[in-house]
Amino acid sequence: MTNKLSYFRPHIQDMQPYEPILPFDVLSSELGIPPERLIKLDANENPYGPLPEVKAALAISDALHIYPDPESRRIRKILAEHHQVRESSIVVGAGADELIDLIMRIVIEPGDRVINCPPTFGMYAFDSALNQAELITISRQADFSLDLPGIIQAVEENKPRLLFLANPNNPDGGMISNREFRQLVNLPLLLVMDEAYIHFSDRERSVLKEVESYNNLIVLRTFSKWAGLAGLRIGYGVFPEEFVPMLMRAKQPYNVSVAAEQAAVITMQNLAKAEKNIAKIIKHRGQLYEALTQVTWLRPYPSQANFILCQVEGISAFELKQRLRKQGILIRYFDKPGLSDHIRISIGTQEQIEKLINALKGIG
Ligand SMILES: Cc1ncc(COP(=O)(O)O)c(C=O)c1O
Incomplete structure (x- = not known):
C-alpha cells in the first residue's frame, strides 16, 4: 500500500495558480493570423522594441x-x-x-x-x-x-x-x-x-x-x-x-x-533616441485617449503611463476583448473585483492605434 505523502509546502499549495499568457507563436497559430499582423496591446510593452x-x-x-x-x-x-x-x-x-x-x-x-x-x-x-x-x-x-x-x-x-x-x-x-x-x-x-x-x-x-x-x-x-x-x-x-x-x-x-x-x-x-520613442508613445496616448472619448460606450481614464484603462458600458468587457482578439488585436481584460467591466489598452504605434479605433467603431 502506498502512503500518500505531499512533498509541497502548504503555502505553495494554497497559492492561486499562475494565469499563463500564450506565447506569440502559439497565439498566432490559434487565431490563424501571422505574428507580424497581430497587434499586441495587452502587456504594456514598447511597440518600438529595443534601439x-x-x-x-x-x-x-x-x-x-x-x-x-x-x-x-x-x-x-x-x-x-x-x-x-x-x-x-x-x-x-x-x-x-x-x-x-x-x-x-x-x-x-x-x-x-x-x-x-x-x-x-x-x-x-x-x-x-x-x-x-x-x-x-x-x-x-x-x-x-x-x-x-x-x-x-x-x-x-x-x-x-x-x-x-x-x-x-x-x-x-x-x-x-x-x-x-x-x-x-x-x-x-x-x-x-x-x-x-x-x-x-x-x-x-x-x-x-x-x-x-x-x-x-x-x-x-x-x-x-x-x-x-x-x-x-x-x-x-x-x-x-x-x-x-x-x-x-x-x-x-x-x-x-x-x-x-x-x-x-x-x-x-x-538616450536621446530612446526619448524619441517615449515622446511618440506619449503623443499616441493623447490621440488614443481623444479617440476613446468619442466611443460612446467607453469611459477612458486619463493616464500618465503607456496604457489607458477604460470602463466598458452596455457590452461585456470580456466579450469585447474576445471580439478584438478574433481580429488579431490583443488587449487586457481583468476578471477581478472593481475591474471586471474594464479593459486596459497599451499604447501602440500610430498604425496599431488606428486599427484598434476602426475595430472599436465596427463593434459599437
Ligand atoms: C507596476 C509594474 N511594476 C513592475 C512591472 C514589471 O517590470 P519588469 O518587466 O521589469 O519585471 C510591471 C509590469 O507590467 C508593472 O506594471
Whole structure:
C-alpha cells in the first residue's frame, strides 16, 4: 500500500495558480493570423522594441558564453551617474519583478504583514504569498486614488512591514500627489515606490532622489517599458545603502544576463533616441485617449503611463476583448473585483492605434 505523502509546502499549495499568457507563436497559430499582423496591446510593452544599436551589438556579441558580472558594475556605474546617486545604492535585477521578490526575501518573516492597494500590479500580492506574508488589503477608491485614512489605520492596527505602490499605478495610470507621498513615507514601514512607468509621466514627480533622505524608501525602475527590453529582463532599484549588501547576499549570483546588461548599457548611451520613442508613445496616448472619448460606450481614464484603462458600458468587457482578439488585436481584460467591466489598452504605434479605433467603431 502506498502512503500518500505531499512533498509541497502548504503555502505553495494554497497559492492561486499562475494565469499563463500564450506565447506569440502559439497565439498566432490559434487565431490563424501571422505574428507580424497581430497587434499586441495587452502587456504594456514598447511597440518600438529595443534601439537598433542594441540589436546590432547583441548580434555580434562575443561574450554570451561567459557568465555575467554578479554585481552588474557597468550598468550600475552608468545609472549612478545618470541619477546622481551612489553606485553602492543600486541593485540590478532580472526585471523589477525580481527585485520585488528579493526585497520580500530579505525583509519578510512568515506571518509579517504587507499592505497592498488593489487594483494594482499583481506581483505585490503574488510575492507576498510566495514569501508567506500576510496581505493587508486596502482597496483603492472608485477613481483608483488611495484610501489614505484606510492605510494609516491599517498601519496603526496591523504594524505592517512593507507597502508597495506603483506610481503611476497599473492598471489606471494615475499618480499619487506629493502630499500623499510625504504622509506615506513618514509612516513606520518600508515604502517601495515602483516607478516602472515614470518615463511616460511628469518625471518631476519621481521620488528617486528622495531615497538618500529616507532610510525606509526604495524606488524601483525597469528597462521593460520605456527602453523596450521586456524580453531581456532588466530592472533596478535605488535603496538605502544598508539594503544593498543584504540584497547582494540573497540574490542569485548571475541574475542579470550578459545580453540584458549590455542592452541596458547601450540604451543609456543612446538616450536621446530612446526619448524619441517615449515622446511618440506619449503623443499616441493623447490621440488614443481623444479617440476613446468619442466611443460612446467607453469611459477612458486619463493616464500618465503607456496604457489607458477604460470602463466598458452596455457590452461585456470580456466579450469585447474576445471580439478584438478574433481580429488579431490583443488587449487586457481583468476578471477581478472593481475591474471586471474594464479593459486596459497599451499604447501602440500610430498604425496599431488606428486599427484598434476602426475595430472599436465596427463593434459599437
Ligand atoms: C507596476 C509594474 N511594476 C513592475 C512591472 C514589471 O517590470 P519588469 O518587466 O521589469 O519585471 C510591471 C509590469 O507590467 C508593472 O506594471
